Each structure stands twice: as C-alpha cells, then as structure tokens.
Amino acid sequence: MVEILIIADDLTGAADCAVSCATVGADTLVVLDASADPGGATAVSVDVNSRAMTAQEAGAAVTVAVQQLYSKTLRILYHKIDSTLRGNWPLELAHIRQVATNVLGHAPLVIVAPAFPGTGRATIDGQVFVNGTPLGSAGLWKQAGLTGSGDLRAILENAGFRVGLVNLEQVALGTEALKVRLVKWVDAGSDVVVCDAQTEDDLLTVAAAALMLPEKPLWVGSAGLMRALIAAGEGEVVPSSAPVRAVPGKPIFVVVGSASSVSHMQFDALAEEQDVISLTIPTSTLRESSAPERLQSYAQTCAAALASGSDVAVTIRGEEINFQEGPQLVAALAEMIVPCLSQAGGLIVTGGETARIILDRAGISGLRMQGEIEPGAPLGVSQGDIAIPVITKAGAFGDRMTLKRCRAALRGGRSNHSDSATGR
Numbered sequence: 001m002v003e004i005l006i007i008a009d010d011l012t013g014a015a016d017c018a019v020s021c022a023t024v025g026a027d028t029l030v031v032l033d034a035s036a037d038p039g040g041a042t043a044v045s046v047d048v049n050s051r052a053m054t055a056q057e058a059g060a061a062v063t064v065a066v067q068q069l070y071s072k073t074l075r076i077l078y079h080k081i082d083s084t085l086r087g088n089w090p091l092e093l094a095h096i097r098q099v100a101t102n103v104l105g106h107a108p109l110v111i112v113a114p115a116f117p118g119t120g121r122a123t124i125d126g127q128v129f130v131n132g133t134p135l136g137s138a139g140l141w142k143q144a145g146l147t148g149s150g151d152l153r154a155i156l157e158n159a160g161f162r163v164g165l166v167n168l169e170q171v172a173l174g175t176e177a178l179k180v181r182l183v184k185w186v187d188a189g190s191d192v193v194v195c196d197a198q199t200e201d202d203l204l205t206v207a208a209a210a211l212m213l214p215e216k217p218l219w220v221g222s223a224g225l226m227r228a229l230i231a232a233g234e235g236e237v238v239p240s241s242a243p244v245r246a247v248p249g250k251p252i253f254v255v256v257g258s259a260s261s262v263s264h265m266q267f268d269a270l271a272e273e274q275d276v277i278s279l280t281i282p283t284s285t286l287r288e289s290s291a292p293e294r295l296q297s298y299a300q301t302c303a304a305a306l307a308s309g310s311d312v313a314v315t316i317r318g319e320e321i322n323f324q325e326g327p328q329l330v331a332a333l334a335e336m337i338v339p340c341l342s343q344a345g346g347l348i349v350t351g352g353e354t355a356r357i358i359l360d361r362a363g364i365s366g367l368r369m370q371g372e373i374e375p376g377a378p379l380g381v382s383q384g385d386i387a388i389p390v391i392t393k394a395g396a397f398g399d400r401m402t403l404k405r406c407r408a409a410l411r412g413g414r415s416n417h418s419d420s421a422t423g424r
Contacts, residue, residue, distance in 0.1 A: 026041075029368055033046075206228065207233070254276075254407065256316070280316075314337060376398055
C-alpha cells in the first residue's frame with residue numbers, strides 16, 4: 001500500500017525527492033505515469049512532466065496523478081517543486097489541495113519550505129536565495145528567461161492563497177514553539193504557511209513541528225524538506241546492504257542535456273579522464289534545419305565508442321540556446337542516443353527533461369530507488385525494457401567533480417564528497 005505520494009514536475013526532481021524514502025528502507029518507486037502499477041512500493045514519486053506545460057495542462061496533469069493514488073490512509077502527500085521556483089507550481093498546488101480536500105472532507109494546511117541547504121538554496125523572510133544571491137538576480141533565472149522575484153508570499157497570494165510566514169527567528173525557537181506558531185496561523189485562517197530555512201537543522205525543526213499538528217498537512221518543497229521530513233518521522237538513515245554498480249563488462253553512458261554552466265563544467269571535468277570518450281554535439285546539428293546525415297554520423301560515433309567498451313560522455317554545446325527550443329533539442333538528442341542504451345551498463349543523466357525523454361523512449365517505465373551519490377544525485381535501477389543503474393541530476397546541482405564521483409560510484413569506487421552516500 002502506498003504510504004507516501006510525491007508529485008513532481010520533472011524527473012530529476014521526482015527521483016531526488018524520492019530517494020530520501022529509500023534511505024530509510026522504504027520500497028521506493030519513481031514512475032513516469034501515475035497509472036503504472038506501484039508494484040508493492042510504499043513510497044511512489046510521480047513525474048507529471050509539467051515543467052514546460054501550459055498552466056491549464058499542468059493543473060490537469062497533477063489532478064489526474066493525485067486522484068489516481070491519493071487516499072485518506074496516505075501518511076504523506078508531498079508536492080515537489082523546483083528549488084528555484086520554475087514551472088507552474090502555484091496553480092498545481094491549488095489543484096492538488098482541491099483533490100485532497102475532496103477526499104479528506106476538509107482543506108489541509110499547506111507547509112511551503114523550498115530550501116535545500118545541501119545545494120545552496122535557502123529561504124529568508126519568505127525570499128528564495130541561491131548560493132546567497134536573491135533568486136531574482138540569480139543566473140539560473142536569467143538563463144531560463146524568467147523575471148520577477150523569489151518572494152514566496154507574493155507568489156502564493158497572487159495565486160489566491162491566504163499566506164502566513166514563519167521566519168528564521170521563529171524557527172530558531174524550536175519545535176514546540178514553532179508548532180504553537182503554526183496553530184496560530186491556522187486559527188487566523190491561513191491556507192499556507194511559508195517557512196524560512198537556511199540550514200538542515202532549520203528544515204528538521206519545520207518538519208518535526210508540522211508533524212505534531214492534529215491534521216496532516218500538505219507538504220510543498222524541494223528534496224531538502226523531504227529529507228528533513230523523513231528524518232523527523234522515520235529516524236536514522238539505514239544504508240542498503242547491496243551497493244548498486246554498473247553491469248560488469250559494459251560501459252557507463254553519461255548524457256548531459258542541461259544548458260546549465262554548472263553541468264558543462266562537470267562535463268569538462270569528466271572529459272579530462274583518460275578512459276572516457278567525450279562527444280560534444282553542436283546545437284545546430286540538433287535543430288530541424290540541420291542535415292540528418294550529420295546527426296547520424298554522431299550517432300554512429302557514439303555507438304562505436306560504447307562498443308569499444310569505453311565509458312562515453314555526450315553533451316550539447318554551441319551558440320546560446322533559446323530556452324524555448326530546449327525540448328526540441330533534447331528530443332533530437334534522445335533520438336540519437338536511445339538506440340545506444342542497450343550497450344550501456346549504467347546511465348548518468350543531467351537535466352530533468354533530458355532524463356525523462358531518454359527513459360520514456362527507451363521503454364523504461366520508472367526507477368526503483370536505491371540511494372544517492374551525494375545531495376542532488378540519486379541512484380535507481382530502471383524498470384521496463386532495460387534494467388541498469390541510473391543516476392539522475394538536475395543541471396545546476398553539484399560541483400565540478402560531481403559527474404566524476406557519480407561515475408566512480410558506478411564503477412565501485414567511493415565518493416569523496418562529505419555528504420555522499422555512495423553505494424546505498
């Protein structure tokens with residue numbers, strides 16, 4: 001029976017959020033379709049793939065997903081949102097809350113805490129910060145063509161919610177005092193309470209206080225809040241006894257489809273490895289106007305490299321990419337590399353949209369989560385036509401060595417990252 005349900009707008013987020021459940025021993029499944037059989041999983045994370053949808057499409061997608069899997073017996077209903085607030089999440093939240101209201105007979109309080117300290121995301125006075133920079137000034141937003149600010153109260157109020165705020169000073173007072181504060185916001189008629197957090201301990205306090213409320217809340221956040229929620233409710237993380245490694249004798253395939261400068265830095269570091277064959281595909285080759293024979297040539301090069309037994313890393317690079325054409329480029333990339341997957345013994349994918357389309361076209365219906373290499377780099381085993389270990393990573397997560405650590409983990413090495421959980 002499903003006890004924890006996560007609704008996410010992209011695949012990397014769905015996996016990153018779900019892996020916290022796997023680390024405490026829960027049978028955890030990430031699915032690409034809410035109608036898929038959970039297969040006995042107690043924690044299910046659904047990628048509704050709504051990041052690039054219209055608002056109306058996104059609302060319909062999350063409604064169907066929650067209706068499919070939500071029940072009164074569910075312990076945790078979690079709306080996983082992007083830690084930098086991209087996508088249609090305020091409207092999605094309204095739809096998710098409405099379905100929950102219909103089932104429960106009352107509207108649940110919404111706890112919003114998108115901070116993810118392990119990846120440099122914090123919330124201060126209701127404002128989102130990325131590595132100390134206000135979200136509205138961060139390169140991530142500029143690269144995505146977004147404007148405005150990361151003021152959570154304003155965003156939620158514009159979506160029609162009555163919003164309360166718990167600031168850092170109130171969080172610092174501790175669990176009991178914070179619970180009292182949350183109850184006051186409920187009594188004042190708030191639909192949503194935005195909670196500040198700058199550290200892992202802050203998130204743990206928020207999670208523990210909200211778990212003490214008489215009615216189960218609807219949780220909204222990135223993977224950071226889910227980590228805290230699991231820790232507060234389940235206790236100490238228990239690593240699995242059987243590390244997941246790449247299929248012996250087969251190469252590891254690394255695909256970087258994200259346009260993030262962080263991802264390209266990580267790709268360049270991986271390409272420096274002498275036993276890795278790197279392949280950079282110009283964006284012009286992936287555009288519809290490009291000659292198909294050029295793309296076919298890259299496909300043949302990629303297949304030959306994998307057939308040689310070498311680990312292979314592929315990325316997209318060229319002139320500045322228009323954010324709107326991202327789906328087109330990723331689709332063309334997937335068409336090129338999916339036929340090569342049968343030769344791979346492990347897959348590492350950067351970029352949620354990239355991961356989604358590759359898995360979907362390869363006949364992979366989901367990922368059974370095993371653990372994580374480091375915050376933001378979860379590990380699962382693919383379900384469906386291909387069964388290999390898969391690491392997914394959001395484009396802007398990690399440092400220069402992240403992809404190298406991911407590859408080393410699949411090869412049986414050990415990560416040097418202080419927060420890593422290699423082999424879980």
